[in-house]
Amino acid sequence: MNIFLQCVINGVALGAVYTIMALSYTILFGTLRIANFAQGDIYMIGMLLGFTFYVTASMNFFVGLILAIIITVLVLLIIDRLIYRPILRTSSMYLFIATIGMATFLRNASQLVFGSESYSFPHLLGSKPLQITEEISIVPQNLIIIGVCIVLVIVLFLFMRKTKTGLAMSAVSMNPFAAALMGVNYSKITTITYAISAAMASIAGVFTAPMYNVNTTVGASLGLKALIAAVMGGFGNSVGAIVGGMILGLVEALGSTYISSAYKDAFAFILLLIILFLRPQGILGRKRITKV
Amino acid sequence: MSTILKVNDLTAHYGSINALKGVSLEVEKGEIVTVIGANGAGKSTLLKCIVGVMNKSSGTVEFEGNDITRTGSDKIVRMGIAMVPEGRQIFSELSVLENLKMGAYTRSxxxxxxxxxxxxxxxxxxxKERAHQKGGNLSGGEQQMLAVSRALMSRPKLLLIDELSMGLAPVLVESLFDALMDINRKGTTIxxxxxxxxxxxxxxxxxxxxxxxIVAFSGKSADLLEDDRVREIYLGG
Structure with missing residues (x-):
């Protein structure tokens, strides 16, 4: 029982990371129908910028965090303006390919900037596990990550439900044509959506940095798994992203303990296959009815 | 009377298909002007061009004396044109109230x-009874009411309506037209x-x-109702 509870705690912490990243994918896809495969590398850039400001430049953590967020957002906005938007004018399939190319480009370009070694990022509240009972514990950093995830989810949902811009983003996601008729500026909504997406990815990057080896390849597998979480939950559905993220985190934690940790990375894909086989639209996704 | 809308020799294309081949029309403030024609004649295209959601190939559009030919739809809506699109295009996952709120998007x-x-x-x-229901759960007639109401929320001076009657029962269409007369009397050009x-x-x-x-012909509605060409083609003889 203790082992199981410990797994659940670890799984929720892992799930929190997937959730934040799945949300950063799904907000882009839900609003603009864009699947940005470079999202994991946006996360990586956020992490390395956080490392640069907080560790290398020894800045205050929060100043470094905010700088990392701002620069990461700017990077994605520039990518959108210079690459994604012009390509989207030709075809969404080309954009899809371009985002895959962008992932590789960002990974390699980051090596030029940050170097190819692995760095370690200090735990913010120390690395000594907090004992919940004698046999169950949680690393403070994981507690922080779970807290950050909860705050981000609440802020995001309040923003989407309570603000005019959030409502306009929902409107664009449902019917871009009608939204334009309401006077919504699609280009402005696109920029805001990319900014939110990049901000979430960079926040995830900085806060999870102590748990990983900080290097330029860190985003590749995490980005892919978070994408899987978003698709499992129902791509474009925010609640689905949370459900998908948490399920994936729990399955990985439980699977690597009870089955084998050698297959840790395989669980995500097996789970994806099973869920898509049973429910192609994802757990909370709606069936898309194409009108003829 | 002053001219609120002036369309001059407008052309527009869908890819290589020429949908508008030089349409000119004028609308006076306070009028209800109708554009009739067969399916695919270019009626919807004309409205989309006016409100700025479709690119014009040549020609000009003037609204209250301002050239809006190259103006973006977000600015045009702000200037005072709203459109009820064909097929209603309700935000299906938003409530009736939220749909209306979106209609007021350009307001402060x-x-x-x-x-x-x-x-x-x-x-x-x-x-009002359905204020908190999702737009997608309304009946066709209610959705059309919502689409008209949503357009009114921006307080438009000029209301463009694309196929008000499509897919609705005749009784309902009649009452929707009565509503339009009411809206028009309150000062909105249609x-x-x-x-x-x-x-x-x-x-x-x-x-x-x-x-x-192209504009085949135009005139007072009352005269066109009696016109042989119109009767033959559009009113079933």
Whole structure:
């Protein structure tokens, strides 16, 4: 029982990371129908910028965090303006390919900037596990990550439900044509959506940095798994992203303990296959009815 | 009377297909003008060009004396043109109230929308009962009421309506047209694109007949109702 509870705690912490990243994918896809495969590398850039400001430049953590967020957002906005938007004018399939190319480009370009070694990022509240009972514990950093995830989810949902811009983003996601008729500026909504997406990815990057080896390849597998979480939950559905993220985190934690940790990375894909086989639209996704 | 809308020799293309081949029309303030014509004649394209959601190939559009030919739709809506699109295009996952709120998107955040809600709920009491239901769960007629109300929320000077009657029962269409008369009396100029020529001519001051991208003829609606060419093609003889 203790082992199981410990797994659940670890799984929720892992799930929190997937959730934040799945949300950063799904907000882009839900609003603009864009699947940005470079999202994991946006996360990586956020992490390395956080490392640069907080560790290398020894800045205050929060100043470094905010700088990392701002620069990461700017990077994605520039990518959108210079690459994604012009390509989207030709075809969404080309954009899809371009985002895959962008992932590789960002990974390699980051090596030029940050170097190819692995760095370690200090735990913010120390690395000594907090004992919940004698046999169950949680690393403070994981507690922080779970807290950050909860705050981000609440802020995001309040923003989407309570603000005019959030409502306009929902409107664009449902019917871009009608939204334009309401006077919504699609280009402005696109920029805001990319900014939110990049901000979430960079926040995830900085806060999870102590748990990983900080290097330029860190985003590749995490980005892919978070994408899987978003698709499992129902791509474009925010609640689905949370459900998908948490399920994936729990399955990985439980699977690597009870089955084998050698297959840790395989669980995500097996789970994806099973869920898509049973429910192609994802757990909370709606069936898309194409009108003829 | 002053001219509120002036379209001059407008052309537009879908890819290589020439949808509008030089359409000119004028609308006076306070009028109800209808544009009738067969499917694919270019009526919807004309409205989309006016409100700025479709690119024009040549020609000009003037609204209250300002050239809006190259103006973006977000600015055009702000200037005072709203459109009820064909097929209603309700935000299906948003509630009726949220749909209306989206209609008021161009208005200032500080403005109180209560008088506007009262206005549209006064015209369409049914919507008030359904205020918290999702737009997608309304019936076709209710959705059309919502689409008209949503357009009114921006307080437009000029209301463009694309196929008000499509897919609705005749009784309902009649009451929707009555509502439009009401809206018009309160000061909104209306341009109405319709396939139901009979209804449209009865409820409008003037009419333009569009055939394959050009204005075939135009005139007072009452005269067109008696016109042999119109009767033969659009009113079933």
């Amino acid at each position: 955040k500080k403005e109180d929308l209560t008088p506007d809600y009262d206005l549209v709920f006064g015209i369409f009491p049914k919507l 341009v109405l694109v319709e396939q139901d020529a009979n209804m449209a001519l009865k409820f409008s001051n003037r009419a333009y007949v569009i055939e394959t991208g």
